[in-house]
Amino acid sequence: MMNVTEQEEKEYLEEIKEQLTLAIRRVDDAVRQFSDELRQKKQYIHEHQSGMDEADMVAAGQSINRMAFTGEGAVARKRKLLKLGQSPYFGRIDFAARGQAAAPVYIGVHSFFDEQQRLNRIYDWRAPISSMFYDFELGDAFYATPSGRIQGQIERKRQYKIRDGRMEFMLENDVNIHDDVLQRELAKSSDDKMRNIVATIQRDQNAVIRNEDASVMVIQGVAGSGKTSIALHRIAFLLYRYRETIAAKDVLIISPNKVFADYISNVLPELGEEHIPELGMDELAADLLDPRFRFQTFFEQVTALLEHHDAAFIERIRFKSSFEFLSQLNQYLIYVENTYFTVKELRVGSTVVPAPFLLARFKAYHRVPLLKRFPLVANDVRDFVRDATRRKLTGQEKSSIGEAIPRMFRFQQVPELYRDFYRWLGKPELLKLDQRQYLEYADVFALIYLRLRLEGITAYEHVKHLLVDEMQDYTPVQYAVLSRLFTCRKTILGDVSQMVNPYSSSSAETIERVFPQADVVKLFRSYRSTVEITAFAQRITPNPNILPLDRHGREPVVARYAGPAEELAAIRGMIAEFQRSASHSLGIICKTLRQAEQAYQALQAPGVHLLTAESTTFKEGVIITSAHLAKGLEFDEVIVPFASARTYKTDVDRSMLYVACTRAMHQLTLTYSGELTSFLTA
Numbered sequence: 250m251m252n253v254t255e256q257e258e259k260e261y262l263e264e265i266k267e268q269l270t271l272a273i274r275r276v277d278d279a280v281r282q283f284s285d286e287l288r289q290k291k292q293y294i295h296e297h298q299s300g301m302d303e304a305d306m307v308a309a310g311q312s313i314n315r316m317a318f319t320g321e322g323a324v325a326r327k328r329k330l331l332k333l334g335q336s337p338y339f340g341r342i343d344f345a346a347r348g349q350a351a352a353p354v355y356i357g358v359h360s361f362f363d364e365q366q367r368l369n370r371i372y373d374w375r376a377p378i379s380s381m382f383y384d385f386e387l388g389d390a391f392y393a394t395p396s397g398r399i400q401g402q403i404e405r406k407r408q409y410k411i412r413d414g415r416m417e418f419m420l421e422n423d424v425n426i427h428d429d430v431l432q433r434e435l436a437k438s439s440d441d442k443m444r445n446i447v448a449t450i451q452r453d454q455n456a457v458i459r460n461e462d463a464s465v466m467v468i469q470g471v472a473g474s475g476k477t478s479i480a481l482h483r484i485a486f487l488l489y490r491y492r493e494t495i496a497a498k499d500v501l502i503i504s505p506n507k508v509f510a511d512y513i514s515n516v517l518p519e520l521g522e523e524h525i526p527e528l529g530m531d532e533l534a535a536d537l538l539d540p541r542f543r544f545q546t547f548f549e550q551v552t553a554l555l556e557h558h559d560a561a562f563i564e565r566i567r568f569k570s571s572f573e574f575l576s577q578l579n580q581y582l583i584y585v586e587n588t589y590f591t592v593k594e595l596r597v598g599s600t601v602v603p604a605p606f607l608l609a610r611f612k613a614y615h616r617v618p619l620l621k622r623f624p625l626v627a628n629d630v631r632d633f634v635r636d637a638t639r640r641k642l643t644g645q646e647k648s649s650i651g652e653a654i655p656r657m658f659r660f661q662q663v664p665e666l667y668r669d670f671y672r673w674l675g676k677p678e679l680l681k682l683d684q685r686q687y688l689e690y691a692d693v694f695a696l697i698y699l700r701l702r703l704e705g706i707t708a709y710e711h712v713k714h715l716l717v718d719e720m721q722d723y724t725p726v727q728y729a730v731l732s733r734l735f736t737c738r739k740t741i742l743g744d745v746s747q748m749v750n751p752y753s754s755s756s757a758e759t760i761e762r763v764f765p766q767a768d769v770v771k772l773f774r775s776y777r778s779t780v781e782i783t784a785f786a787q788r789i790t791p792n793p794n795i796l797p798l799d800r801h802g803r804e805p806v807v808a809r810y811a812g813p814a815e816e817l818a819a820i821r822g823m824i825a826e827f828q829r830s831a832s833h834s835l836g837i838i839c840k841t842l843r844q845a846e847q848a849y850q851a852l853q854a855p856g857v858h859l860l861t862a863e864s865t866t867f868k869e870g871v872i873i874t875s876a877h878l879a880k881g882l883e884f885d886e887v888i889v890p891f892a893s894a895r896t897y898k899t900d901v902d903r904s905m906l907y908v909a910c911t912r913a914m915h916q917l918t919l920t921y922s923g924e925l926t927s928f929l930t931a
C-alpha cells in the first residue's frame with residue numbers, strides 16, 4: 250500500500266471511505282442491539298419488580314447504566330466516523346523508523362482503526378507519531394513515545410484537501426510548500442465561528458500545543474498570531490493525551506464575554522471534543538463576592554474611562570492595578586495576623602483560660618485562613634475548660650466561648666478589613682464605596698483576594714486545567730486570585746498591545762511575577778491580516794517584532810467626508826457593496842458602544858446587527874459593535890467610522906483603534922469628518 254500516484258491516492262480514498270461506511274454500519278448494528286437489550290432488561294425489571302430485593306434492583310440498575318453508557322460511546326463514535334467520511338485525512342508522512350521500511354501514516358482529525366486488518370488507517374493529529382507532520386520536512390525525523398524516542402527518516406510528505414468526501418487537491422512537499430496550503434486557508438473568507446487549524450498548524454505553534462511539562466504556560470502573541478486557536482488546540486491535545494484523567498468538564502475557560510465564548514464554541518466539537526465549560530471574569534466575581542455587593546463590570550469601567558476623563562478615578566485604577574498594591578495587601582495581611590488578635594484571659598465559670606494559651610492555639614492554626622480559626626480555637630478552649638473542671642460543659646458555656654473568641658479579633662467581616670486596609674495605608678481616599686455598596690471594578694478582585702486569604706474559598710478545586718484569554722486585561726491581584734483559586738495547570742494568553750485599559754494592563758513580565766514557574770512563549774508571526782493591514786495597524790501601535798505572513802490585499806483606505814451625515818451615507822454604500830460581494834462578514838467597529846448604537850440607528854438595514862455586552866451569539870453578515878466587544882473576533886472586512894481627532898485622542902482611545910483595525914482579515918476602511926486622529930497622521 251504505497252499509494253504513489255494521484256490516481257492511487259484517489260482509489261485509496263475510495264477504499265477508506267468504504268471502510269468507514271462499513272464501520273458506521275457496524276456501530277449502527279451495535280447500537281440497535283444495545284437498545285434492544287436495554288428494552289428487554291427494562292421490561293424484565295418491570296415485570297419482576299415485586300419479586301426482586303434491593304440488591305437485585307441495584308444490580309439491574311447498574312447494568313442498565315452500563316449499557317446506556319456503552320450506547321452513548323457508540324453514538325459518539327459514529328459521529329466521529331461520519332465526520333471522517335467527509336474528510337478522512339489532511340496529511341501523510343511516509344516514515345521509515347531506523348532499520349525498517351517506510352510505511353505511510355495518514356493523519357486526520359480522529360483516528361480510524363481497521364478492525365479486519367488490525368491496522369491503524371488514520372492517525373489522530375494528536376497521536377505521538379503525527380507530531381512529525383508538523384515538526385519535520387523530508388529527511389531525519391523523530392517522535393517521542395512513552396517508551397522513548399523513535400528516530401528515522403521521512404521519505405514522503407503530502408497534504409490533501411478533502412471535502413465532502415472528494416479530493417480537492419493534493420500537494421507533494423518535496424520542498425517546503427507548507428505555506429502554500431496555509432496561504433489558501435488564510436485567503437478564504439471568514440466563517441461565523443472560529444475554525445480548527447489542524448491541517449496547517451505551524452512548527453512553533455505545535456510546540457506550544459503539545460507542551461506537556463509546563464504547569465503554567467503563558468502565550469504572548471501579536472494580534473492574529475493564533476493564540477486563541479493554539480490554546481484551544483492545546484486543550485484538545487491535553488484531553489487526548491490525558492484522556493484517562495481529564496475530561497472536557499474538568500477544563501474551564503475564562504473568557505472576556507459571551508460573544509467570544511460563542512465564537513470559539515465550535516473549535517473543540519469540530520475536533521471531536523465536548524463543549525468546555527466557560528465563565529466570564531464578571532461571572533466569576535459574582536460567584537465569589539458577597540451577594541449584597543453590586544459591582545461595576547470591566548466593560549462598565551472601560552466605558553467610563555472612554556466617556557469622561559476623571560483623574561482621581563484613573564489614579565485609583567492605576568494604583569490597584571499595580572504590583573505594589575498586591576504586595577501592600579500581603580503586608581497588610583501579615584500586620585492583621587500579628588496585631589488584630591488581642592488576647593485577654595478568658596473566664597469560664599471559675600476556670601481561667603490564660604491569654605498565652607489562646608495566642609498559642611491561634612498561632613498553631615496558621616495554615617487555616619484567619620477568620621476560620623476562631624471556631625477551632627474555641628474548641629480547644631472548651632477542651633481546656635473541660636479538662637480543668639473535669640465535667641461536661643453546659644450549652645450556655647459552650648456558646649459563650651464560641652462568641653468570646655472572635656470578639657478578641659478587631660473585625661468580623663472581610664469588607665470591614667478592606668476598608669481598614671486603606672486606613673492602614675494612609676490613603677482612605679482610594680476606596681470609594683458608597684452607601685449602596687456599589688464597588689468599583691478595581692476593588693472587586695482585591696476584596697475577593699482578602700476573602701480568599703481570610704476565609705478561604707474552595708469552589709473551584711475540581712478544575713484540572715484553566716485557560717485564561719486576554720491576559721493583558723487582568724491585574725496582579727486578579728492573577729493572585731486565579732493562582733490561589735485554581736491550583737491546576739494553566740494556559741494564559743494575550744497581547745499587551747491590545748489592552749483595553751492602559752491603566753490596568755499586564756504584560757507577560759507582570760504575569761511571570763505572579764507565576765514564577767511559568768513557561769513563556771512569544772509569537773510574532775501574524776496570520777489574520779494582510780501585509781497591508783498589519784503595516785497600517787503598526788502606525789497606531791508600533792511593534793517592530795511583528796512578522797506578517799506574506800499575503801497581500803487592498804491597501805487600507807482612510808476617507809474624509811464633509812460631516813457625519815455624509816460619512817454615514819458613504820458607509821451605507823459600503824454595506825450595500827459588501828452585501829453584493831463574496832465576503833461573509835463585515836465589522837463596523839466604533840470606539841464606544843454608544844457610538845455603535847448611534848451608527849446602528851442611522852444605518853439600519855436588513856442583515857445589519859448590533860452587538861452589545863448582552864449579546865450571546867456571533868452572527869454572520871454586518872455587525873456593528875465597539876472595539877472592546879470586538880476583541881478576539883475577526884471579520885473579512887472592517888470599517889472604523891469616526892476616526893477623527895475628536896474621537897480618538899487618549900491612550901485608551903489608541904488601544905481601541907488598534908484593536909478595531911487588527912480585526913480585519915482582508916480589507917480595512919476608516920472614515921472620518923473634521924480632523925483625522927493624530928494616531929494616524931504621524
Ligand SMILES: Nc1ncnc2c1ncn2[C@@H]1O[C@H](COP(=O)(O)OP(=O)(O)OP(=O)(O)O)[C@@H](O)[C@H]1O
Pocket residue numbers: 431434435444446449450451454470471472473474475476477478479744747776777880881882883911
Ligand atoms: N497555523 C494556522 N493555520 C491557519 N490559520 C491560522 C493558523 N494560525 C492562526 N490562524 C488563523 O489566524 C487567525 C487569528 O487567529 P487567532 O484568533 O487564534 O489569533 P489571536 O492571536 O488570538 O488573535 P487576537 O489576539 O488578535 O484576537 C484565525 O483566523 C486563525 O484561524
